[in-house]
Amino acid sequence: MTPAETPAATPAATPAENEVAELCSELIRIDSSNYGDGSGPGERAAAEAVMARLAEVGIEAAYIESEPGRGNVITRVEGTDPSLPALLVHGHLDVVPANAADWSVDPFGGEVRDGYIWGRGAVDMKDMDAMMLAVLRQLTRDGRRPRRDLVFAWVADEEAGGVYGAKHLTKHHPELFEGVTEAISEVGGYSLEVDPSLRLYLIETAQKGLGWMRLIADGTAGHGSMLNPDNAVTEIAKAVARVGAHEWPITLTPTVRTFLTEVAAAFGIPFDENDPAPVLDKIGPLVRFVGATLNHTANPTQLDAGYKSNVIPGQASAVIDGRFLPGHEDEFFKTIDELIGPKVRREFVHHDIALETSFDGALVESMIAALKAEDPTARAVPYCMSGGTDNKTFFADLGVRGFGFVPLRLPGDMDFASMFHGVDERVPVDALQFGVRVLDRLLLNY
Ligand SMILES: [Zn+2]
Numbered sequence: 001m002t003p004a005e006t007p008a009a010t011p012a013a014t015p016a017e018n019e020v021a022e023l024c025s026e027l028i029r030i031d032s033s034n035y036g037d038g039s040g041p042g043e044r045a046a047a048e049a050v051m052a053r054l055a056e057v058g059i060e061a062a063y064i065e066s067e068p069g070r071g072n073v074i075t076r077v078e079g080t081d082p083s084l085p086a087l088l089v090h091g092h093l094d095v096v097p098a099n100a101a102d103w104s105v106d107p108f109g110g111e112v113r114d115g116y117i118w119g120r121g122a123v124d125m126k127d128m129d130a131m132m133l134a135v136l137r138q139l140t141r142d143g144r145r146p147r148r149d150l151v152f153a154w155v156a157d158e159e160a161g162g163v164y165g166a167k168h169l170t171k172h173h174p175e176l177f178e179g180v181t182e183a184i185s186e187v188g189g190y191s192l193e194v195d196p197s198l199r200l201y202l203i204e205t206a207q208k209g210l211g212w213m214r215l216i217a218d219g220t221a222g223h224g225s226m227l228n229p230d231n232a233v234t235e236i237a238k239a240v241a242r243v244g245a246h247e248w249p250i251t252l253t254p255t256v257r258t259f260l261t262e263v264a265a266a267f268g269i270p271f272d273e274n275d276p277a278p279v280l281d282k283i284g285p286l287v288r289f290v291g292a293t294l295n296h297t298a299n300p301t302q303l304d305a306g307y308k309s310n311v312i313p314g315q316a317s318a319v320i321d322g323r324f325l326p327g328h329e330d331e332f333f334k335t336i337d338e339l340i341g342p343k344v345r346r347e348f349v350h351h352d353i354a355l356e357t358s359f360d361g362a363l364v365e366s367m368i369a370a371l372k373a374e375d376p377t378a379r380a381v382p383y384c385m386s387g388g389t390d391n392k393t394f395f396a397d398l399g400v401r402g403f404g405f406v407p408l409r410l411p412g413d414m415d416f417a418s419m420f421h422g423v424d425e426r427v428p429v430d431a432l433q434f435g436v437r438v439l440d441r442l443l444l445n446y
Contacts, residue, residue, distance in 0.1 A: 016138035016440065017433040021117055023053065024130035024432060025110030027093075028119035034094035036160035042069025043093040043156040043165075046129075050093070050154050053133050057140045061152075062176070066168035070156045074169065074176050077139065079148040086149035087363070087446065088183035088400060089439075090390060091129040092158030092165060095121040102423045116426040123419040125186045127427045128406040129154055131435045135443060146444050151180055158390050166394040174398065182363050183395050187385055187420075188404025189367075189435075191378070192286060193412030194266045199377045202286070203367060204404025206255040206384035207392055208293060209329055209354030211322035213336070213346045215239055221314035228312050233305045236316035239340040240300045243320055246339055248295040250276065253325050255356055255384045256293050262381040288417040292386035296332045298322040319349060323386060326356035355392055356384070357401050363446060367405055370441040374434060375409055407438035 030046045047063060050073045054061050061075035071093070079086070098107035098120040105111050107120040121127075132152055139146070153176075155165035169176060188204030217239065219232030252260070252273060260279050264271035267282045276294060280287050298320050305316030324332035340346060359382035371378040391402030408431040410416055419425045 013433070014138060014436075014440075015141070016134040016436045019137075020130050020134040020432045020436050021112060021429045023133050024117050024122070024126055024427070025112065025119070027126040027129055028110035028117065028121050029108060031108045032094050033097040033120070034157060034159040035097060038067075040094075040097075042071065044069045044071040046093040047071030047073045047154060047156070050129070050133060053137065057137045059136065059140055064169065064173065066156065066164040066172075070164035070168075072156050072165055072169055073154040074173075075136075075152050076176075077136070077146060077150040077152070079146045079150065081147050082149075084148035085181040086151055086177075086179040087443070088151045088153065088177065088180045088395065089132055089443070090153040090155060090166070090183060090185045090395075091125050091132055092156070092186070092390060093126075093129060093154050094157055094159050094165075095124065095126070096159050096421045098423075098425075104424055107425075112429065115430065116428050117432070118424065118426040120425055122425045122427040123416070124421065124425070125406065127408070127432055127435070128186060131406070131432060131439055134436050135439045138440065139444065144444060147446065149179060150443055151177060155390065162390050162394055166390040170394045170398055177395075177398055177400070180398065180400055183391055183400045183402040184367075184405040185391055185402065186389050186404055186406055187289070187387075188383070189407040190416055191375070191408065191410045192283060193410075197377055198266055198379060199375060199409070200263065200266055201371050201378050201380045201407070202259075202289075202383045203359070203364075203380050204385050204389075205359050205382040206253060206293075206326050206356035207354060207388050208323045208325060208384065208386050210350065210352040210388065211324060211333070212349035212351070213320045213322055214349050215318045215320060215340055215344050215346050217316045217344045219312070219314060219316070222312045224310035224312055231312055232314060232316040233312070235343045236303070236305060236318050239344040240303065240318045240320075242339045242341075243298050243336065244300045246298065246335070248297065250274070250294050251296070251325055251328060252294065253327055253356060253384060255326075255359070255382050256290075258359060259290065259381055259383045262379070266379065285415040285417045289385060290383055292323065293325070293384040296322070296324045296328065296335075298336060324354055326354035326384070329354060352388060352393055353396065355396055355402070357403070363403070366442055366446040367403070370438045370445070371407060373441055374437050407435045408432070409434040
């Protein structure tokens with residue numbers, strides 16, 4: 001941030017701003033890689049570091065292991081107004097693995113260089129874990145109390161489906177979330193610079209649903225030299241080809257429509273619903289987050305049939321990775337069934353809901369106000385993610401309305417989307433300090 005861009009009202013750096021980078025580095029230095037098969041180091045060491053940092057300022061937290069080594073930390077700050085519903089602030093402590101040979105720094109070094117903190121988890125999502133810690137520590141040291149109860153949770157296993165993290169907590173300890181109606185967490189709240197007088201902050205309000213489907217064709221087994229009008233391989237091949245070649249029409253959900261309208265307005269270009277490509281061009285690499293949210297997708301990913309050149313198998317199967325838009329699940333599966341036809345059946349390998357919440361209400365107003373207070377050029381816009389987070393399923397099952405809000409004011413030329421699970425993942429130190437200021441305002445005043 002150059003002095004000219006510094007908002008006039010920015011106060012001197014607070015202890016939270018001063019320590020957030022160190023907290024982030026500390027967490028990055030703890031390898032909590034999640035391989036998804038239980039072979040990783042687990043989250044215990046990272047969870048213990050969070051517990052220790054909380055204990056330093058006198059905060060008691062619950063440490064919950066779902067399985068040996070799979071640590072979760074949760075604590076509640078009592079608000080001054082018990083009539084208000086509680087807000088959940090959650091971050092995951094696990095990270096995806098990193099292949100050190102590909103990196104220009106040690107991915108578990110937590111090094112600060114050129115104004116950035118480098119390492120696996122710097123944006124996904126030890127940045128937020130550290131911001132949560134810094135803000136909570138400062139609230140506690142200052143003896144300030146929020147208006148509503150705040151539940152802070154640092155959870156395990158998000159990168160492999162949340163079974164040992166959010167799922168375990170919501171299933172076995174639902175009392176910890178008593179009174180929680182809303183949540184903030186990852187993959188939203190970062191800036192997209194339009195020009196020096198306007199920054200869009202993308203707040204995630206929707207997530208596509210997921211349908212991994214196995215297609216199965218049953219036919220008549222037999223010798224490969226004979227006539228066979230009931231060949232399972234032929235049937236599965238036809239079904240897979242039809243699904244894979246299908247062009248899903250553009251279907252704008254309320255979130256995506258608002259997003260495209262706002263982006264077009266910000267860049268001063270028209271928005272044609274039938275041709276949104278020019279608007280998407282304007283968001284640069286962030287298209288990785290939203291490019292697949294204008295329509296359903298269904299990509300064939302696996303095929304399995306047969307065991308010998310001259311034997312027609314009695315069954316053949318395939319797997320389709322389907323992602324459907326919120327509010328359009330029934331229509332998606334109806335189309336899939338039409339495409340695969342009556343001779344092929346399907347079953348779920350994995351099925352997860354889609355989510356969409358409206359971009360309004362007191363929490364949204366508070367997020368906008370907190371952003372604007374720290375960046376007068378801020379304009380918040382809702383967006384839909386093509387993937388999913390812990391806000392889906394587990395917290396949604398408890399009736400919690402979730403938002404992606406990790407406030408980061410980023411340099412205009414930063415390719416933020418490629419940082420997620422990417423090589424040389426890094427986050428600007430001043431973006432973390434900005435985030436701490438925004439979160440402090442939001443959590444105290446909301
Ligand atoms: Zn994440």
